[in-house]
Amino acid sequence: METLRPDNETQVVEATQWALSSQSSLEICGTASKRGLGRPMETAARLDLSRMSGIQLYEPKELVMSALAGTPLAEIEAALSEQNQHLAFEPINYSALLLGDGSATQGSIGGVFISNLTGPRRINIGSARDHILGFHAVSGRGESFKSGGRVVKNVTGFDLSKLIAGSYGTLAVMTEVTFKVIPAPEKSRTVLVLGLDNNTAMRVMSEALGSPYEVSGAAHLPERAAKESKVDYVTDANAAITAIRVEGPGPSVDFRCQALRDIFQGTGEVEELHTQNSKTLWSEIRDAALLPDKGDHQVWRLSVPPAEGAGIVRAVLDKVDGAVFFDWGGGLIWLSIKPQTDAANKIIRGTMSQGGHATLIKAADQVRSSVPVFHPQPEPLDQLSGRIKDAFDPHRILNPGRMVAGR
Amino acid sequence: MKMPEPDADILARRSEIIRKMQDIVPGEGVISEEDELRAYECDGLTAYQQLPLIVVLPENTGQVSEILKYCHETGVKIVPRGAGTSLSGGALPLADAITLGLGKFNNILEIDYENRCVVTQPGVTNKAITDAVEIRNFYYAPDPSSRIACSIGGNVAENAGGMHCLKYGLTTNNVLGVKLVLMNGETVELGGKHLESEGYDLLGLITGSEGLLGVITEVTVRILQKPATARALLIGFPSNEAGGDCVSEIIGAGIIPGGMEMMDKLAIEAMEGFVNSGYPLDVESLLIVELDGPEVEVDYLIGRVDEIAKKSGAVSIKISQSEKERQQFWAGRMAAFPSVGRITPDYYCMDGTIPRHRLPEVLKRISELSQHYGLRVANVFHAGDGNLHPLILYDANIPGELEKTEEFGSEILKLCVEVGGVLTGEHGVGVEKRDLMSEMFDEEDLKQQQRVKCAFDPGGNLNPGKVYPTLHRCAELGRVHVHDGALRFPDIPRF
Structure with a gap:
């Protein structure tokens, strides 16, 4: 397969027009770190955006940055860190899970937004999609267009930024993205409650999230998951761990930690992690590094109403041999199971009658070809999504089949 | 401001449409008498007024679905309306369109503290949501200054903001789900009580779409604990x-x-x-x-x-x-x-957003424009997020002064775009800024947005004449211009 590496937007337009005129399809990638996400594709050529790289605008006092889509995430994080800022939505680093190499931050900024992957801070700061302000792209019609701007408050025209986030390159080739950046918290601490069962943990997390103490992370690790951590406190506890994070100015963090400890008094033994350990634990939670059985196990990611997390996990683990941990106060379930040809698709999705979705994050290519990777949608919604695809890419030349078979 | 010419065929079918609507919405849900229609002739942008063909006030999703399906099949236009507080004319009626009022959808359906959300009908006011959860010290964060009157459905349609956006986000960051009736009568549920939607983010797209894509009949919003x-x-x-x-x-x-x-x-x-x-x-x-x-x-x-x-x-x-x-x-x-209203017979409220550091320069140029037009301006500014509200003081009784004010307003918005900002931060495009869209977007940008509209409403019957200055037919927009010859591109680096 041939790889095209455009240097600029004009060449991206040319590449899409070539694909249109020769009835070929294109696989779009930045650094290809998330190629294993979504359905496997067969395309005529690969459009590699890694040469379209570089920060175009960074104004720390305006809380805004623009970068070409192929800019490495590591470069962006380094620039932000110099100004004590960060991407508040904590983009997931899938390299450990998908590539077996978690040593470095991988991926491009385009890939981060196009897959809308968001870490633990989702519960109070939103997703990647909440941070895009605008973008430039080339549609599957071979035309360049833009949407949004560089300011936070903007209701001028349809918010196509939301649509492009999470579209996995099936609507348009994003060439440049402008996004919100946020001051990094002065201090971060995590309160741990030891030995809770899943049900009690859901209640404790709900209480923490319903308190005025601005919790920025709420996860529950059953003992098997806690054992996977590199943080001694967590591993050595030999118990399930419920982790509640608070961040902000120093005096405030101290106060809120104490207030949360007071709430948890009598629920279980309480510990506290300080900055470095707290950071390590939350990056493990973010990157799903706490799932046991790494090898060839299949991995699912379930987004559900938070209060239903424990019930859904009970129903799944009744029927499937697997391991889990919870993030987002119970609203996000990471599940690894023994490999099966249907990835237990019907059983897992059958437990989610109250809404939500399950995504098959990791499985062999042939499994991801036959089992819907993304949650199947009811017919009217599926048809509407098809019409949206046609509005951008009527000849289905961009990442065809990555999200839904046949389009 | 020119609105699309009323369709004579539709005007001629008025009695038939009234009968059909009375079949769908029994009782007093269909308004057709002129004196009663007056109440609906404008929204918060009172400079523009127009009597609607009729007003229909459905009570449930099933009725909305039947109304939209009928209109889709017979080519009748629909203007959705919440509480009518839009400052950009988003709910301005059309002479040949049904104004679809959602005022009877006025119940909160569920308060779910465990999942920290409220499920509500769209006609409930913004403030009523906070009132309903205040007893447990929760609140709904976005707080547009019209929160006592404006409806949550309208907030979603306009992506309403407020004073606390910088820290707590706009409507779009606080809505978890909607039930949406499409123009063909189908009902879809987007999002829900879970935090993240999968597939194309249609919830994000609907928010701020100014009633052009569908009619919302249920909304799920997240609620937060009040700061101590x-x-x-x-x-x-x-x-x-x-x-x-x-x-x-x-x-x-x-x-x-x-x-x-x-x-x-x-x-x-x-x-x-x-x-x-x-x-x-x-x-x-x-x-x-x-x-x-x-x-x-x-x-x-x-x-x-x-x-x-x-x-x-x-x-x-x-x-x-x-x-x-x-x-x-x-x-x-x-x-x-109201303070500004006390020192002038009329005022016109603008709503641009600028990169914050350009403020002094923008204020200086507004003051120059103020001298040029001979009209005073008072500026209030959501400083954290760069959203500027210049209030132009004028007197509508002086012939030509409204037109002069509008021209001045346009110049201010063009200035906002020129310095890297946008035409509207939170009031919406509506009819008010429709003809300025090309200041910010080129033809391709606007066409791509309208193709999205076609995916929802191929007949262009939902809130026509709003947001987009030029209406293209969907068939024409759908055409792909394929260049002849399968040329390989020598100047793209290949590997």
Whole structure:
């Protein structure tokens, strides 16, 4: 397969027009770190955006940055860190899970937004999609267009930024993205409650999230998951761990930690992690590094109403041999199971009658070809999504089949 | 402002349409008498008025679905309407369209504290949601200044903002799900009580789509625990530059205030004359900074902001010492519009957003334009997020003055775009800024947006004449221009 590496937007337009005129399809990638996400594709050529790289605008006092889509995430994080800022939505680093190499931050900024992957801070700061302000792209019609701007408050025209986030390159080739950046918290601490069962943990997390103490992370690790951590406190506890994070100015963090400890008094033994350990634990939670059985196990990611997390996990683990941990106060379930040809698709999705979705994050290519990777949608919604695809890419030349078979 | 020519066929079918609507919505849900239609002739942008063909007030999703399906199949236009508080004419009726009022959808359906969300019908007011959960100390964060009257459905349609957006986000960051009726009568559910949607983010697309894509009949919003305390600083500056610098320095120091509002001299005078808030009258610009959170955090940040303000050249600083005093600081700003209304027969409220650091320059140029047009301007500014509300003072009874005001307003919005900002921060495009869209977008950008519209409403029957200046037929928009010859591209690096 041939790889095209455009240097600029004009060449991206040319590449899409070539694909249109020769009835070929294109696989779009930045650094290809998330190629294993979504359905496997067969395309005529690969459009590699890694040469379209570089920060175009960074104004720390305006809380805004623009970068070409192929800019490495590591470069962006380094620039932000110099100004004590960060991407508040904590983009997931899938390299450990998908590539077996978690040593470095991988991926491009385009890939981060196009897959809308968001870490633990989702519960109070939103997703990647909440941070895009605008973008430039080339549609599957071979035309360049833009949407949004560089300011936070903007209701001028349809918010196509939301649509492009999470579209996995099936609507348009994003060439440049402008996004919100946020001051990094002065201090971060995590309160741990030891030995809770899943049900009690859901209640404790709900209480923490319903308190005025601005919790920025709420996860529950059953003992098997806690054992996977590199943080001694967590591993050595030999118990399930419920982790509640608070961040902000120093005096405030101290106060809120104490207030949360007071709430948890009598629920279980309480510990506290300080900055470095707290950071390590939350990056493990973010990157799903706490799932046991790494090898060839299949991995699912379930987004559900938070209060239903424990019930859904009970129903799944009744029927499937697997391991889990919870993030987002119970609203996000990471599940690894023994490999099966249907990835237990019907059983897992059958437990989610109250809404939500399950995504098959990791499985062999042939499994991801036959089992819907993304949650199947009811017919009217599926048809509407098809019409949206046609509005951008009527000849289905961009990442065809990555999200839904046949389009 | 030119609206699409009314369709004579539809006008001729009026009695038939009334009968059909009465079949779908029994009782008093169909309004066709002129004196009753008057109540619907405009929204919050009162400069434009038009009687609708008829008004229909359905009571449930099934009826909305039947109405839309009928209109889709027989080519009747629909203008959805919430509480009618839009400042951009988003709910302006059309002579040949049904105005679909959602006022009877006025119940909160479920309060779910465990999942920290509220499921509500769209006609419920923004403030009523907070009122319903206040007993457990929760609230709904976005707070447009019309929150007593505006409906949550309208908030979703317009992606409403408010004073606390910088820290707590706009409507789009606080909506978890909607039930949406499509123009063909189909009903889809987008999102829900879970935090993240999968597939194309149609929930994000619907939010702020100004009633062009579907009709919302149910909304799920997230609710937050109220901050434990809030305190405010009232800071006066000798110039707009100094005030603007202070805002940048606060954010540069990593502080995100719960609210940060700035106003210029004329606005200060108007507000202080109307509400006795204790605003200093000898300053050129005034900043209200509110910090919220645990008491220890608020006290700490108040100290830091106080220091920054002094370094930025503040000439007066007051720090609220009680909840009563904090509310007093806000009272003037909250009454910005009526205060200005007291010193002028009419005013026209603009709504651009600019990169924050361009504020002094933009204010200077607005003041030059003000001299040029001979019209006074009072400026209030959501300083944290760059959203500027110039209020142009005029008198509609003087012939030609409204037109002059509109021209002045257009010049201000063009200026916002020129400095890297946008036409509208929170009021919407509607009919008001429709013809300015090409200042910000080129033809391809606008066509791509309209193709999205075609995916929802191929007949163009839902809220036509709003947001987009040129209406293209969907068939024409759908064509792909394929270049001849399967040329391989020698100048693209290949590997």
